[in-house]
Amino acid sequence: MVIQHLNTHYLARYAKTSLALYFLSNVFCPTIFAQNNNIRVESSFQPPSITLANSSVYKIVIFGSQENPKGAIPQIPGLTISNSPQTFRSASFINGVPSVRLELSFQVKPKQQGQLTIPSWTVQVGSKALNVPPSTLQVLAPNQQDEIEKNRQEKQKQDLKQASFIEFVKPREFLFEGETVSGSVNLYIWDSLPVSRIERAPQKVGDAFSLTELGQPQEKRNRTKFNKKYTVFTWPVGLTAAIPGKQSIKFNTSIRVRVKSQGNSPFASPFFNDPFFGFGREQSLTVSSELLNILVKPLPTIDRPESFQGAIGTFTTRSIPDADRVSLGDPVRLIFEIEGTGNFSAMPAPLLESDNNFKIGPPAFSFEGNEITKHSGKQSFEYILTPLTPGLLTIPAINFSYFDPVQETYNTSTTNPHPLRVDPGETWVDPTPSENKQNESFNEVATTDLFQTENEPGEWVKDIKNLTLLDSKLFWLLQGVPLLCVFGLSFYGWKRKQSGRDIFRQKQANLKKQMKECIQYKDATLFFRATRERLRLEIGTFYKHANPSSLSSHELTSLLQQGSNDEGVISGIQKILLASDNQEFAETEKDTQSLETLYREMNDLLKKIK
């Protein structure tokens, strides 16, 4: 059976190669140099020895003819021979004798190691059948470079697979038929992949499950996986098992990525081919998840309650009427609430039928919770009950059965019955005439109240103008006050700058600052230098000396004595000047505390100068 199969395979390949040679015979036959006498054929592999990862060329050379050959290369197991050979014709004169030849080169690729021999076979050249000699190809074991290349290709494949993929975590090992579980479909996109957009939300493959609608995804950045940074798009979903048995599910989507252009750019620059710079072309890439196998069990039939209508999950129930006393005919609203986790989207309303006491209408539905998955939340059914008889009635209890997939049992939850007192009500009187009358009077009163007519015209104006504060002359007149202040201040400031007082103040401020810094850093030398400078500046400027910085201690004292200063002020300043001289020439140490005291003292003394 195997031989027969192989034979069929070889026949097919044989036929293919024959066709290729025949095709060549028709296409590549512009000129035929026939030398019927010395036609011979040679065959060889070039190179004759290769490793398993490389390929070789099977070359057939026909000497003495350029006529197209006919024949079929025998197929060898473990060797793939291409169908499209390269043909080369040549003609030359050797010692005055014309010589022609035809070369056919076939690409061959080994699949296994060892010596692979193409046996002798027959080729038809014109009317002659020629024997092609056997050729042997030595296929060696893959070397280290081949292994590296193979690893590189495998890594590339792995990288491509890891560039973008879908992850859907199996919620449980098995589900029950009709059970809804919440999960999330995560699309991982590698940050280095130049994705321009997600073409569509992931789609489910497999009919055994139904899926809630996929809304807008949540985007999370900088998620690390496989040592790569990913952006993850998450779609929360509700998955409902529909068909029992061993089922499988997978998701796929397509994203649009920018890839390098196939052709060269017109500017012959790799920059203009680079997708990261916005060049290149866009290509759709299909992204899939792994195939997940989930067992879907049918719901047990044993102990199934009659009121079970397909609810699967864990629930609590309660019923609330909106009144406990009504008049006959007045409707009562009864809200039945189911809260918990389960298949809310496939949950019918519990049956509540009309009886002699109540007429019950079909309920209104409302759901509060996760609207996308509809897996956890609160489902409300609002029934309208119209009491039909007066007296003390009871709103009936509601039974709600569900299957708990965790405990694998059926449960029934029953609400409390509610007492309702229904009064007989009053005799019905047609309210239409009085209501109309009431309405009329209401309108009259409202209109009169709202729209009082004024009997005096009030102040007349010639035109209705849209006047603003900017139209007020007073507003613009008032602007003159700050404008004058600005001009005045500018002029005064300019004059002040011209007078040089500003320079004095600047110098004074600098020296004060310097002194404070010296106190902070306990630099007594610099402190006393600044002190003397300040005394010179302030005393010299006060007494209008031409060059205050040139004043000596003695001259400063003389200036102070010329003024009407107290002895205390003069002696205080002399003391400071002496301390400065001592510091400069004798380098007497001063602690921070005394420098600060000195600074304050000097400030006080300088204020007292007259």
Add this chain to the structure above:
Amino acid sequence: MKIKIIFLYFYLFIFAQQLIWGQEDRLFYDAVRAEASGDLDLAIRLYLEASKLSHSTNLHGNLANLYFKKEQFGHAILHFRKALLLQPKNSELSANLEFAYEMAKIPRSSNNFVNTYLSTDFMSFWIIISTVIFWGGLLFFLYFLFFKTNKKPLFYFVLMWTPLGILTFYPTVLSLNQQAELNQEVVTHLPSIENNNSRSISLRRFAGAQSSANTTIIPGESLIINLAKDGNNKTHKSSNGKTWYLARSKDGKKKGWLREDEFGWIVDHTKN
């Protein structure tokens, strides 16, 4: 003799002025009496005649009330708006206007930040704030520049003053724009008797009664008359002598041509 003639002319002029100035009062009181006697149409006519001579808050308030009683809500809203422009703080008029809008079934714009604090009502506030910040800031700037040796406070002050100035200047400009828009604002009303309040006014594609309507609006809705490139209203005079105006809604969603008798100016208009 010459002097006598001059004096005569002068007295005649004063007398004529007195006659003209007294005319609107007479018309107003006649209108009040007509309204009291139940002749609302005559009262409206007299009020309108008086309004051609002069305006007062009570005149437009009374006129709006009459139109309201006749369920002509477009006219009522127009005159309430005029009255409120003359006396913006009148709460009674404001309440009446709101009721008229409600009755005319005109949706009111939501009271968001822009509609409230950048409206024309707040324009004076923004102008004063901007002026104070500008002049105060300038004076402080000069003080720091000329009288402080340390320039660091000047830097911090400019850093604070500039955004503060922008923050106050921007709403001022916005409220001034709204104020400018008020000059072009009109209130639509049905041209003749509008007893049926379900009727609407068409904004036509072209300036002609036969032209199809771009959209329709409820009488009482406000529109803005577009300006042409020369600064005048964008108008077209049809063959029957009627003038058409190109108008748009405040949000710009509705636009089309409106005939001169289908709206009333809130502010007295001299252009075109």
